[in-house]
Amino acid sequence: MDNSRSNSFLRSREGVLTVAALAVLLAAPLVAQAAGQTYFISLASRVAILALAGVGLNLALGTGGMISFGHAAFFGLGGYVAGAMVFHAQEGGRFLGLLEGTQQALVSWPLALGIAGIAALFIGVISLRTSGVYFIMITLAFAQMFYYLGLSFPTYGGEDGMTLYERSTLGGLSVSGDLPFFFVCFGALLLALLLCSRLISSRFGAALMTARQNETRLATVGINPFPVRLTGFVISAMITALAGVLLVEQNGFASPSLLSWHRSGEIMIFVILGGVGRLIGPVLGAAVFILLETVIGGYTDRWQLVLGLVLLGIVLFARGGLVGLLAGRARHD
Amino acid sequence: MTDLLVLNGLQKHFGALRATDDVSLSVRPGTLHALIGPNGAGKSTLIGQIAGTITPDRGTITFRGEDVTPLTLPQRARKGLGRTFQISSLIPEFSALRNVMLAVQARQGSSFRFWGRVMADRSLTGPAQACLERVGLADRARVPVSDLSHGERRQLELAVALALEPVLLLLDEPMAGLGPEESRKMTDLLHTLKRETAMLLVEHDMDAVFSLADEVSVLVYGRVIANGPVAEIRTSAAVREAYLGEDA
Structure with a gap:
């Protein structure tokens, strides 16, 4: 029965779209490599990274109905922690006066996710006591606090940010090349998608989706909605934090812009553009975002005007986002 | 007593x-x-x-x-303490079966499992299907709540409450x-x-x-x-x- 379930997903239109989107994303850098256009490899990595950030937010927003306008906090925090570990490995000193730096990703990345998770727990415990527009505002407020913390942290360059001269190594593997690094990003995205797809069809997912649709119903059957939401929020934040880690590793640069509210908005755009609550939605959303930025941005700095129009069109005429447009309404058992 | x-x-x-x-x-x-x-x-x-x-x-x-x-x-x-509502309070995107399954899972006290698929879990689908049968909704198990008639929703409310064995x-x-x-x-x-x-x-x-x-x-x-x-x-x-x- 288990297998027939997953097979039926793969045979559905949404399943085909999911596989096709991932195949294109995987093929693009390979083609670019063969054609000698290595710039497109790092572009594909960026799509995978931003998609990953969206997959994280989609769990909170789409599955759990928690409209977080503060996911930049987790994105930036993950990036800053991973960056700081590399920074200390290069420049000496200790992270928060405690930990020596390291360029071993197997140490610094989990540390970054852990710290982002703790921050999400703290922010979630307070924010999830509110709902609706108050939740949006309080998550934004927390993210702004982290933004100003980043601005005023002289060790890590304050406003100017910090430059990292080398990427971390993953175990014994070097990921300094564009293609190996793309595979790491793509692998992280695949893992996050797998995790989310299992989560959604699990007992926890049933509770989380009910928390979004009918909180009273959840409480009436004896499940307290608060810990369910909080757990979903923390997992969501940690996935987005991993994206922040990867972006800093890719760019070799961390600055407060990672934490800015524009970033929170961007991540939300990936989700809305692609389709709220749809597994592959943020991947399509991030891809369209990067495409517009690259293609239209090549002609004019005002490319976001076009993005705005596309977003407007999607919101007005295709509530289910791109996935809704291409694969129809969401199916549930 | x-x-x-x-x-x-x-x-x-x-x-x-x-x-x-x-x-x-x-x-x-x-x-x-x-x-x-x-x-x-x-x-x-x-x-x-x-x-x-x-x-x-x-x-x-x-x-x-x-x-x-x-x-x-x-x-x-x-x-x-189980209850039903005057105005049906169900999970609109879920099928009738999954509405009842949530109650079964709540009674088992196991909502923090993250990996196993609920639809493949007989300890959830079995009791849920049995509750639907009792209220006469067995053949509507896979129908989403949004497609159920008003009367069927009233029956489903009861099935969900029964699954809690109140x-x-x-x-x-x-x-x-x-x-x-x-x-x-x-x-x-x-x-x-x-x-x-x-x-x-x-x-x-x-x-x-x-x-x-x-x-x-x-x-x-x-x-x-x-x-x-x-x-x-x-x-x-x-x-x-x-x-x-x-x-x-």
Whole structure:
């Protein structure tokens, strides 16, 4: 029965779209490599990274109905922690006066996710006591606090940010090349998608989706909605934090812009553009975002005007986002 | 034998309105206790206070010998208080089966499992399907709630409550909006369920109340004006005047 379930997903239109989107994303850098256009490899990595950030937010927003306008906090925090570990490995000193730096990703990345998770727990415990527009505002407020913390942290360059001269190594593997690094990003995205797809069809997912649709119903059957939401929020934040880690590793640069509210908005755009609550939605959303930025941005700095129009069109005429447009309404058992 | 549910001096005000005015009543185990009264008598407010969605201003609620007044809605549900809503409160995107499965999973106390697929879990689908069968919805298991008729949603409400295997079931107008045929089926269903669980039934359908109830309390303007076995209430002059007279 288990297998027939997953097979039926793969045979559905949404399943085909999911596989096709991932195949294109995987093929693009390979083609670019063969054609000698290595710039497109790092572009594909960026799509995978931003998609990953969206997959994280989609769990909170789409599955759990928690409209977080503060996911930049987790994105930036993950990036800053991973960056700081590399920074200390290069420049000496200790992270928060405690930990020596390291360029071993197997140490610094989990540390970054852990710290982002703790921050999400703290922010979630307070924010999830509110709902609706108050939740949006309080998550934004927390993210702004982290933004100003980043601005005023002289060790890590304050406003100017910090430059990292080398990427971390993953175990014994070097990921300094564009293609190996793309595979790491793509692998992280695949893992996050797998995790989310299992989560959604699990007992926890049933509770989380009910928390979004009918909180009273959840409480009436004896499940307290608060810990369910909080757990979903923390997992969501940690996935987005991993994206922040990867972006800093890719760019070799961390600055407060990672934490800015524009970033929170961007991540939300990936989700809305692609389709709220749809597994592959943020991947399509991030891809369209990067495409517009690259293609239209090549002609004019005002490319976001076009993005705005596309977003407007999607919101007005295709509530289910791109996935809704291409694969129809969401199916549930 | 001690009473299953005891309300003692319960009060709830909304501004100047006394929705619940010093209500005391008790439900004995194995009985169906009906709560009747004209519109606006405060029946739903009372059910809300028993279930835990509304906090009383004063008074206590004792369930199975324990003071549950300070407990939250989910805590009371886990103690065995099940309820259905006057206006169906279901999970719109889920199928009928999955609506019931959530209750089964809640009863098992296992909502923090992240990997296994619920649809492949026989310990969820089995009991859920059985509950749907009992309310006559077995062949509608895979239909999303949004495609169910009003009557089917009322049946599903009951199936979800049954899946919790409640010790006391609070039924807030289960016949609301049902046609005569559907009402009769619901009454028959409640007759069979009476053998398993005690119930507190709020209902306007007097035929149903008088055929189902063991005891009846009459609520008017937030006060209990009469309380007793069905036969007594039926013939009480005060009740006729205050309530039945208006309808008849």
